[in-house]
Amino acid sequence: xxxxxxxxxxxxxxxxxxxxxxxxxxxxxxxxxxxxxxxxxxxxxxxxxxxxxxxxxxxxxxxxxxxxxxxxxxxxxxxxxxxxxxxxxxxxxxxxxxxxxxxxxxxxxxxxxxxxxxxxxxxxxxxxxxxxxxxxxxxxxxxxxxxxxxxxxxxxxxxxxxxxxxxxxxxxxxxxxxxxxxxxxxxxxxxxxxxxxxxxxxxxxxxxxxxxxxxxxxxxxxxxxxxxxxxxxxxxxxxxxxxxxxxxxxxxxxxxxxxxxxxxxxxxxxxx
Numbered sequence: 001x002x003x004x005x006x007x008x009x010x011x012x013x014x015x016x017x018x019x020x021x022x023x024x025x026x027x028x029x030x031x032x033x034x035x036x037x038x039x040x041x042x043x044x045x046x047x048x049x050x051x052x053x054x055x056x057x058x059x060x061x062x063x064x065x066x067x068x069x070x071x072x073x074x075x076x077x078x079x080x081x082x083x084x085x086x087x088x089x090x091x092x093x094x095x096x097x098x099x100x101x102x103x104x105x106x107x108x109x110x111x112x113x114x115x116x117x118x119x120x121x122x123x124x125x126x127x128x129x130x131x132x133x134x135x136x137x138x139x140x141x142x143x144x145x146x147x148x149x150x151x152x153x154x155x156x157x158x159x160x161x162x163x164x165x166x167x168x169x170x171x172x173x174x175x176x177x178x179x180x181x182x183x184x185x186x187x188x189x190x191x192x193x194x195x196x197x198x199x200x201x202x203x204x205x206x207x208x209x210x211x212x213x214x215x216x217x218x219x220x221x222x223x224x225x226x227x228x229x230x231x232x233x234x235x236x237x238x239x240x241x242x243x244x245x246x247x248x249x250x251x252x253x254x255x256x257x258x259x260x261x262x263x264x265x266x267x268x269x270x271x272x
Contacts, residue, residue, distance in 0.1 A: 007240030010039035013090040014239065015083070017073050017131065018100030020046025022054040026201040027150065027228050028099040029055045034232035035239065036064035040095065043086045045069050047100075073100050074122035079130035087138055095146045095239045096135045098128035098173075102166070109164045117165050124169035129176060132191075136184055145189035146239045149177045150231075153197040153254045174250050181248030190247035192238050197254025200225035222255030 014035045019028030036042045036059060044066050046052040052068040059066045071082040087093050102123040132147050139145025155171040174193050181191040198220055200213065217225045231253055237243055252258040
C-alpha cells in the first residue's frame, strides 16, 4: 500500500529538514518524497545548497511539487528565517518534520570532545526547538499543525553503537516532544516522535559492508532491518487528518527491539 492510499495531504505544506542528498541520503529524502506523493507541497531543507538541490532535482523528475530551502537549522536565526521563507513562498506551513540530525559516533562519555557534545546538542535538540517555536507561532493562528520529530529507539533503549552524545540528545528530543504536545494541543497542533530502530537507508547501505548489516539485522526480533519507506509511511499518517487525536506519542518502528527484555542479543548489536 502506498502513501496515497494511506492518507491525503492535498492542500498541505510540509517542511522536511535533513532531507538532502537524494538517493545518496538517509531518511529525509524518502520522507519528502512520500509526503509529496501524498499530495503535500514540500519544502526540502539541508545545510548546503548542493545537498538540498540533489533531492529537489530527483523529486521533480518524478513530477513532485518540491522546492529547496538550504539553511543551517542549528543556527537560531537561520532556523527562524527558514520557517518564514517557507510560509512566504507557500502561504502556510502545516507539517514540520524535524529529521536533521548529528549522527552517533559510538563514543563513551570519557571519549566525547566538547565540540562533539555541543554539535549533537545543536542539531538534535536546539534545531528542533528553534524550528518548532517558529512553526507553532504560525500554526496556532491557523488552528492546525503537525510537528513530527525523528528521534531514535535509543532514546528509550540506549545504544552502545551510537554513543552517549547521540543517546542523550535523542532522549532530550523525546522529552521535548511530550512537553510541547501538552502546550499546543488546544490549538489543533499535534506533536509526535518517531523512534526508528535499525533502518537500512541508502546512505547506510553504501557505507557498511553487507556482512555487518546482516549481523545487526539478525539481532532484531523481526530478523531484518526496517526500510525508509516504512518510516516515511508512518510520518505521512501522523501528518494526515486521520491522526488528529494522536499527540504526545513516541512511536517505535523497530521490529520489536524496544520490547526485548534483558541486554544485548548478540556481541555486536545496535541496541542494548
